[in-house]
Amino acid sequence: MLEAADRLFAEQGVTNVSLDAIAAEAGVGKGTVFRRFGDRAGLAVALLDERERELQERILTGPPPLGPGAPAADRLTAFVDAYLELLDRHVELFIDSENASDGARYRIGSYWLWHRHVVVLVEEARPELDAAYVAHAVLAPLAADLHQALRTEGFDLDRMRAGLTSVVQLLFRRA
Amino acid sequence: MLEAADRLFAEQGVTNVSLDAIAAEAGVGKGTVFRRFGDRAGLAVALLDERERELQERILTGPPPLGPGAPAADRLTAFVDAYLELLDRHVELFIDSENASDGARYRIGSYWLWHRHVVVLVEEARPELDAAYVAHAVLAPLAADLHQALRTEGFDLDRMRAGLTSVVQLLFRRA
DNA sequence: GACAGTAGCGGACCACGGTCCGTTTCACAA
């Protein structure tokens, strides 16, 4: 079923594939797809899961600066960097998972994992800030639809990386 | 027609009103609604237009720090402040206008007005930055669906204002 | 006043995401 989705997405582009088509391709009823994944976002999340897990692993147990051991500001920079790359590689899927229904992004579990990670680092780098809010603000420029829009406007990955890095450094690098 | 929409939105909540219903209430065919506004986002934009224009006016010709005359960092703070308040007052409409279709936010004219405004101020405050990118990053936390999510999570307007202000100050206040 | 050309309208129509319920299938007991 995930295989069927993967195949169709690769063939025809994520946006052009209906859930009916996926159900048909998987040889299963539409109801089954929905029981399994809840909604379109759920399916995208499932497909992204493995890739995201890998990044989470690198954050939790990998070498610095992404993993533990480096100063918080550096870890934050490394994180947005790595996330941006992941996002860039799977924009369409991210869009599906974040924008399928209203506010989907802020309901899926992985968002809260990233948020928690950023909160901890913000608390370490700038204890005087409202870490919970600032974490949302840091994640905001990583929204999938913004990324897509920037792409079509001609921004390439390196430029976004550079821009976001400079912002993070300004925010968290101790003066 | 705009009146009809306004009325229904007020009565039943923006999300619960279909375009069919608006067309019916306005005593006009659905096709007419679409010819006039393009899509759901267009209708929301039209309803927001007046309110946004007022803010633009204050920015262009009003008193500092929102209007011309104050240092760029202060103008930026005043801007995000004022925008946040506008957003808070009309979240549902903003959501409609930004999330109706994919990437709608980055296609509507007003976004580019705000973007341009921020670009100019960023160039003034921090010429060494990639102003075009950073402007997007500054606007990102002002996304309507994030605002909505924060609300339902218990953040009140003052807290968001404080958080965003501190971020802007860190970014643009000269050390 | 009759007529032709045209701009604008309306609502039937389509595709899609999501729901719902009748039916199948299967594990287990007798």
Added chain:
DNA sequence: TTGTGAAACGGACCGTGGTCCGCTACTGTC
């Protein structure tokens, strides 16, 4: 082997955003 309950399934169905085309009504001409 057969009977029974429950869980999983499938696809008909619904409401919605968005399209499209036949028709209306209005303008200007003789």
